Amino acid sequence: MDLQQIKYFLALARELHFWNTAGKMNITQSALTRQIQSLEAELGIQLFERNKRNVKLTPAGRFLKEKWEVELNELEFFHEHARQIQLGESGTIIIAHPDSISASIMPDMISRIATAFPKLKIELMQVRYEDQTEFLRNYKADLAITRDITTAEDIRSRKIYTDHLAIVVPDAHPFRDVSDITTESLASQKFILPIKDEGSSYSDIIQQMFRHFDVVPDAYLHSEFGSAITALVRKGLGIAIMPDSYIHHQIPGIRFISMPFKTDLYLNWRVEEHHPVLDNVLKLILE
Amino acid sequence: MDLQQIKYFLALARELHFWNTAGKMNITQSALTRQIQSLEAELGIQLFERNKRNVKLTPAGRFLKEKWEVELNELEFFHEHARQIQLGESGTIIIAHPDSISASIMPDMISRIATAFPKLKIELMQVRYEDQTEFLRNYKADLAITRDITTAEDIRSRKIYTDHLAIVVPDAHPFRDVSDITTESLASQKFILPIKDEGSSYSDIIQQMFRHFDVVPDAYLHSEFGSAITALVRKGLGIAIMPDSYIHHQIPGIRFISMPFKTDLYLNWRVEEHHPVLDNVLKLILE
DNA sequence: ATCTATTGATGCGTATATTGCATTAATGGA
DNA sequence: TCCATTAATGCAATATACGCATCAATAGAT
Numbered sequence: 001m002d003l004q005q006i007k008y009f010l011a012l013a014r015e016l017h018f019w020n021t022a023g024k025m026n027i028t029q030s031a032l033t034r035q036i037q038s039l040e041a042e043l044g045i046q047l048f049e050r051n052k053r054n055v056k057l058t059p060a061g062r063f064l065k066e067k068w069e070v071e072l073n074e075l076e077f078f079h080e081h082a083r084q085i086q087l088g089e090s091g092t093i094i095i096a097h098p099d100s101i102s103a104s105i106m107p108d109m110i111s112r113i114a115t116a117f118p119k120l121k122i123e124l125m126q127v128r129y130e131d132q133t134e135f136l137r138n139y140k141a142d143l144a145i146t147r148d149i150t151t152a153e154d155i156r157s158r159k160i161y162t163d164h165l166a167i168v169v170p171d172a173h174p175f176r177d178v179s180d181i182t183t184e185s186l187a188s189q190k191f192i193l194p195i196k197d198e199g200s201s202y203s204d205i206i207q208q209m210f211r212h213f214d215v216v217p218d219a220y221l222h223s224e225f226g227s228a229i230t231a232l233v234r235k236g237l238g239i240a241i242m243p244d245s246y247i248h249h250q251i252p253g254i255r256f257i258s259m260p261f262k263t264d265l266y267l268n269w270r271v272e273e274h275h276p277v278l279d280n281v282l283k284l285i286l287e
Numbered sequence: 288m289d290l291q292q293i294k295y296f297l298a299l300a301r302e303l304h305f306w307n308t309a310g311k312m313n314i315t316q317s318a319l320t321r322q323i324q325s326l327e328a329e330l331g332i333q334l335f336e337r338n339k340r341n342v343k344l345t346p347a348g349r350f351l352k353e354k355w356e357v358e359l360n361e362l363e364f365f366h367e368h369a370r371q372i373q374l375g376e377s378g379t380i381i382i383a384h385p386d387s388i389s390a391s392i393m394p395d396m397i398s399r400i401a402t403a404f405p406k407l408k409i410e411l412m413q414v415r416y417e418d419q420t421e422f423l424r425n426y427k428a429d430l431a432i433t434r435d436i437t438t439a440e441d442i443r444s445r446k447i448y449t450d451h452l453a454i455v456v457p458d459a460h461p462f463r464d465v466s467d468i469t470t471e472s473l474a475s476q477k478f479i480l481p482i483k484d485e486g487s488s489y490s491d492i493i494q495q496m497f498r499h500f501d502v503v504p505d506a507y508l509h510s511e512f513g514s515a516i517t518a519l520v521r522k523g524l525g526i527a528i529m530p531d532s533y534i535h536h537q538i539p540g541i542r543f544i545s546m547p548f549k550t551d552l553y554l555n556w557r558v559e560e561h562h563p564v565l566d567n568v569l570k571l572i573l574e
Numbered sequence: 575a576t577c578t579a580t581t582g583a584t585g586c587g588t589a590t591a592t593t594g595c596a597t598t599a600a601t602g603g604a
Numbered sequence: 605t606c607c608a609t610t611a612a613t614g615c616a617a618t619a620t621a622c623g624c625a626t627c628a629a630t631a632g633a634t
Contacts (some may be wrong), residue, residue: 001289043369043370045366060561063372068365071358071365078350079332081350082330082332082348082350083331083332083347085347085350274347274349274350275350
């Protein structure tokens with residue numbers, strides 16, 4: 001069974017028309033017909049019901065369409081990753097990280113990696129917290145830096161940094177330093193907070209801070225994106241809680257008031273890994 | 288890329304010897320060499336390092352070996368399931384169920400299915416609770432009957448039956464009926480209980496019963512298997528809590544004392560399903 | 575009802591790919 | 605140094621896949 005046959009099948013399953021499909025796949029209708037026939041014969045499964053006028057999927061064909069689509073996609077990612085492994089020091093590693101540390105620990109980390117592996121390409125990406133495990137699993141990312149511990153069996157985590165929460169206010173705001181932050185002063189503020197995520201340790205720490213001040217925050221706006229949040233704070237739409245790593249972004253128009261609440265950063269990676277360079281990069285980051 | 292090439296690759300990755308592998312795959316060494324070469328060329332990945340004397344996997348080859356093994360296996364299951372879908376009424380459906388109901392609701396359910404679909408083959412299997420979702424997902428089972436609600440997105444559940452917990456004692460035991468069951472009388476008993484599983488609603492119900500009597504059970508033996516448990520009870524090694532459906536097994540040497548605590552049975556199946564007969568069987572069971 | 579354009583299947587000759595056989599070249603061990 | 609083992613390769617035979625042309629069925633237009 002040839003993978004090309006499955007590709008022909010998937011194309012035909014979308015088009016449901018031999019001539020159009022054959023055109024798109026750059027073969028003749030007769031070749032396509034025979035490829036599908038041979039696929040059906042080899043599997044012992046009729047994939048399409050067809051007469052001279054109409055083509056439609058059988059139940060078994062519908063089932064295999066779904067499965068094969070996923071499977072072929074996975075294969076592509078595996079092959080690409082295998083190519084990266086082969087490229088070794090001149091390959092690419094993909095790092096997913098929160099925006100908050102773009103200007104704090106990331107530059108240092110990147111420069112250490114780049115110095116140690118001059119030919120290695122590094123891709124950076126931002127991924128929503130809930131997608132990170134899946135991105136690692138599917139080889140869409142090789143390393144992920146998160147503010148949450150990952151508990152999955154096939155992912156390893158290690159703490160690499162700790163920073164503090166800060167209250168982010170516009171320049172003109174009356175809050176000047178920690179002594180201005182009290183139960184009363186907080187109660188009258190509007191907050192811009194991250195999207196509340198049950199079981200996220202980062203959310204938990206923020207909640208914990210509010211509990212410490214015995215305040216239920218008045219939060220009407222939620223966002224995960226730092227640049228959006230800082231812009232909103234600057235415009236006076238509310239104040240925010242962010243990791244103080246953001247200070248390094250040196251964003252004008254806002255101030256950070258560091259609070260004595262810690263938030264940890266974790267490095268996450270796949271347990272099962274045959275990528276020698278990735279192993280070395282891991283060692284480098286973890287010292 | 289031909290799947291046969293991947294099979295050749297996997298065989299060679301195990302043997303690491305062209306002649307032996309070629310022999311096992313019923314081709315000549317030269318054909319095997321060329322298949323592997325063409326696979327490597329098409330992927331642009333060197334899979335083996337070889338000289339005239341030794342063959343070994345490259346890191347990329349090691350990676351793909353693992354992935355392709357899993358993938359090929361999955362494909363096999365998909366094709367087999369697709370064949371079952373095609374066979375329709377003369378296919379096979381696989382039902383996973385707890386041993387407890389083998390003699391109570393199962394016979395009735397099976398006979399209803401068999402009457403409605405005379406050509407359908409039915410396979411029964413017992414699966415540990417924690418494996419059931421995976422068995423459904425991988426098409427190793429089509430229906431699963433459990434005492435726990437399944438919360439997975441891709442699995443649907445419906446309650447199909449409720450039975451009661453019973454205290455299971457050897458014939459000679461002083462407990463005769465419900466009135467003998469008290470906090471004091473329970474406290475002096477040794478129990479054989481199922482393996483405690485956090486988050487299992489069946490465990491919860493048993494715990495709930497003990498809490499009701501304000502007793503912490505003295506349980507030194509744990510098993511999930513009904514036949515093992517009843518044998519142990521008969522030998523006087525302890526008393527057990529079981530669903531009273533077991534009464535229908537008519538096991539000699541033990542007695543069941545029904546308690547007013549309910550345990551529900553759920554039928555679980557895959558949401559995504561193109562198997563028309565399976566759909567019909569579902570409708571039949573759920574009325 | 576008849577005609578026509580469209581569509582999937584199929585026969586046939588050609589082009590391409592794959593195989594087995596025989597041989598070659600490299601290498602570890604006697 | 606010689607020999608047995610082993611992966612690669614040239615070559616001819618065979619098998620497979622392809623495109624072209626054609627056929628047969630059918631929906632829709634007239």
